[in-house]
Amino acid sequence: MVLCAALAAVLAWLLYRNLGLYPAIFADEWYYSKMARLMPLGEAIVPSYLYLWLFRGSLACGDGFLDCVRIANGLLFAGAGAFFYFVARVYMRPLLAIAVVVLSLLAPTNIYTAYFMPEATYYFGFAALSWVALTPRPWSLPRRALLLGVVLGMMSLVKVHALFLIPATSLFLAASAWLGAHEQHDQRVRTALLAAAIAPLVALGIKFGLGFLIAGEPALSLFGSFYANAAAGTRPRSLLELLAPAFINGRGHLMALTVLMSLPLALLLHAVVSRTARQQAGSALNRLQLFAFLMLGSAAGMTIAYTASIAPLGPLEVVRLHLRYYTFVFPLLLILVASAMERPAAGARPPLGWLVALGLVTVLLFALVRLPNFSLNPVDGPEISGINLRLWTGWLVVGLDVLALGLWAFGSRLGAPLFLFGAMPVMLALGTLETNAYLAQLVPGWGPDHGGKYAHAHVPKQEHNQITVASTGAQEIMRAQFHIDAPDTAMLDLPPNSPIAEYQLPVRKKWLLVIGNHPLPPGLTPVKKTADYALVQLPLDDSRTLGTAELSKPYGTGLLADAQGLSHAEQWGRWSDAKQVVLHFNAPLPKNVQVILTARAFDVNATLPFTMRIGAESTRFQLSPSLQELGLRFVTDGKQRSLSIEVPRPISPADLGNPADARKLGIGIADITITDTSRRVQTQARTQVLSVP
Incomplete structure (x- = not known):
């Protein structure tokens, strides 16, 4: 009960x-x-x-x-x-x-x-x-x-x-x-x-x-x-390339683990180095020690290896401590400490205990200086993120850890209860304050929450997949998508406070939800506008689609005949691997043509303008690191069968720390669609004639 x-x-x-x-x-x-x-x-x-x-x-x-x-x-x-x-x-x-x-x-x-x-x-x-x-x-x-x-x-x-x-x-x-x-x-x-x-x-x-x-x-x-x-x-050329990031990340995990679980680690390490300790423990406790040691070792080892493998994705990846990949083992470690309180007092000083305790105390002192340099947050590791080793509360935790280790090494039975009912409650209190503060900010909701909820409620349900969300940062966009609750909503990632260019307006979607301060092109009136968001119903597109090509598939059939400057096909599309991309089509492009791309930019190219050319016509455009749709219009002589894209600054992942990929990347293209906009041009011309006094 x-x-x-x-x-x-x-x-x-x-x-x-x-x-x-x-x-x-x-x-x-x-x-x-x-x-x-x-x-x-x-x-x-x-x-x-x-x-x-x-x-x-x-x-x-x-x-x-x-x-x-x-x-x-x-x-x-x-x-x-x-x-x-x-x-x-x-x-x-x-x-x-x-x-x-x-x-x-x-x-x-x-x-x-x-x-x-x-x-x-x-x-x-x-x-x-x-x-x-x-x-x-x-x-x-x-x-x-x-x-x-x-x-x-x-x-x-x-x-x-x-x-x-x-x-x-x-x-x-x-x-x-x-x-x-x-x-x-x-x-x-x-x-x-x-x-x-x-x-x-x-x-x-x-x-x-x-x-x-x-x-x-x-x-x-x-x-x-x-x-x-x-x-x-992110595959490295050899396992040796994983050693440096694994050492850095592993050192952080060792310090964090020692701060959080100093006495349980001492008991595990002592069972490893001391045969006498294993004999005194008995078979049942030995099985617990063995199981906890293997589970913690494999989970933490996998975490360190995985973090080292993705280190090329960014300089901060190697200092992120993903404790959530092994904190599920912590209850076993607490059981191990509590079991020491139930054992007879005749154990005296644990053999080699001082050696184990001294090593862990050294790690704790090292953690006071170095652990704050690692990325600690409530998402990756809520236990450790609440312990600020630059404040007295963090020093208190380390002090209790050191005292518990000392008592245990000296043979006192007070070490285990001090850790379990002294150090642990302090750490839990600090962690709970941190997590509660983190969750408290989710109560009032943010602009993407309000905008996504409004779009979900006021856009017809059958058109939820016809919404494009425009904002700054993929996380803000996905927050709104979560509330819209439709699998095929699209994203438009914009620089902070930047206006939305006409070519960035969705061509194949009916609605645009704008989160934040992003002025609309002239002629668009929002259905709903607040300080946080604007919902826009887009005008119907009356252009005629001539064909679509998915770049994840081979050339030679359908719209595309061939291409230069693109790398091999991937599941989502292809990256460029040259300064210029040239796409060759199986038929001439119409005189009034719209090129619809679903594309993204690599690294610094997300901040620089690309240039697309068809014949003598050219136009500039920008892309975000996330796949987005854009529509570029051209007037041609009706004979052009190719278009080119100038990449502003091709750069290799190898130059950014991923030696497995030496390609010079710039633009990634998922698909391309060609439409004939002659009907739209004629309609606009008639409208202009009728509007002349």
Whole structure:
């Protein structure tokens, strides 16, 4: 009853804090909402098919879908506490186990229950995985391996990161079999190999089998299109090139982990270096230590390797600390500390304890100086972002860590309770203040929230996909798209306070939602205009479409005959790889022609003008880093079969830190459409004649 009351209280607090908030994390929340609710599951760019299928149920909530998602997140997060409680009960009394669970659930990582993201579901999955691995139920090792494989397979359909836990799970099972002293040596080897093989085979079978049932053939991809393309785009020439960014990022994670979990790390490291400590712990505690060590090591190692691999995307990537990729292990670390409070007092000083404690104290002192130089924020790591090591509150946390380590190394039983009920509450209080302040800014809503909601309510539902959102920054645009709640809305990313040029007006969309201060071209009158946004119904386009070419496909058929200055085809289109791009068409262009491009600019080219030429005619235009539509009009002699685009400053990703890509990029083109605007020109001419007095 006490446990149920505690979990219910945590759930009530989460719902009180989360319900009614506006969305926060973009692009994540928009992408997950769109993939789960508005698209066929097979078109999802990440292989989170089970999560997307489950949260597709939020469609039943209508416009209140986001609060329904938060209720489900809260139930799953609080439900994970039950599994962690059953794990903790193996090592401690009921009330202490409940205290550990409550501390775990009140940790700042619960901020993810406010987002349309899979973190809370994944947290629940890991709690179930931990229970299957550590429950004292008398299961045979193959049966335990089978169940672990099932849970891992389902977790991989929530977040693909679970695949990186599979080797650690196999090692845990193999070690558990090897330590089975009741069996003969040969039998232990066979059991270890069998258990180590069962878990990954079952996990992959669940991932591909269940994924195929949910999403079809796309689920047969291991990582999904998003992660596969990201890996291909940032692949280093050799693993040696990962060492420098991995060392920098790994150093940051070590400092953050030591600040947050100093005593649990000491207990884990001590179990590694001291055979005596392992013998004194007993088999049950050894299994907990081994499982926690392997899970934390594999998850943190994957995080560091992934961050190092995307370091070429920008100079700040390497100093971002994505703690959310492994904070789900923290409840096990707290259980480990609490278990030390239940052990007999006869342990005296832990062998080699001073050596372990001294090393971690050194890391803590180093963190006081260097950790503030890393990127710490409530999205990547809510636990650490609230601990400011430049203020006295951060010094208090480090001081409590050092004192707890010293007491433990000296053999005092006060070290564990000091960390659990002294340092942890301080860290949780600081983290909660930080996360609450972050979420509080989502209550009143911003311009994109108000504009997106107005467009959703006043544009006919069948025309929601006909809206283009114009604003500064892709995150602001996606925030409005989230509220419009239609999968095919378009974006127009503009410089701050810049006017909208006529060529930037959407040609194939009926509505334009402008967020912020971006003056419209003459002749356009908004349906609704406020200080935050303007909604414009665009005039009908009466031009005649002659053809469209998708640059992701080969040349030679349809509109395009050939091209120069473009690189190889990618899933979305092609990048230019020269100073000039020339497109050759299969038929002459009309005399009054409109060229419609869906394109984007690379790096500095997003701030510079491109030039398009058809015959003697030329015009200049600008693009953003995001794909956007533009329409350029020309008057020709009716004989031109080519157009050219001058790239202002081709630049190589290799020059920006990605040695895997030496191409000189400038403009990326997804598709091109040619229309004949003669009818529009004639209409305008008649209008001008009629208007002459």
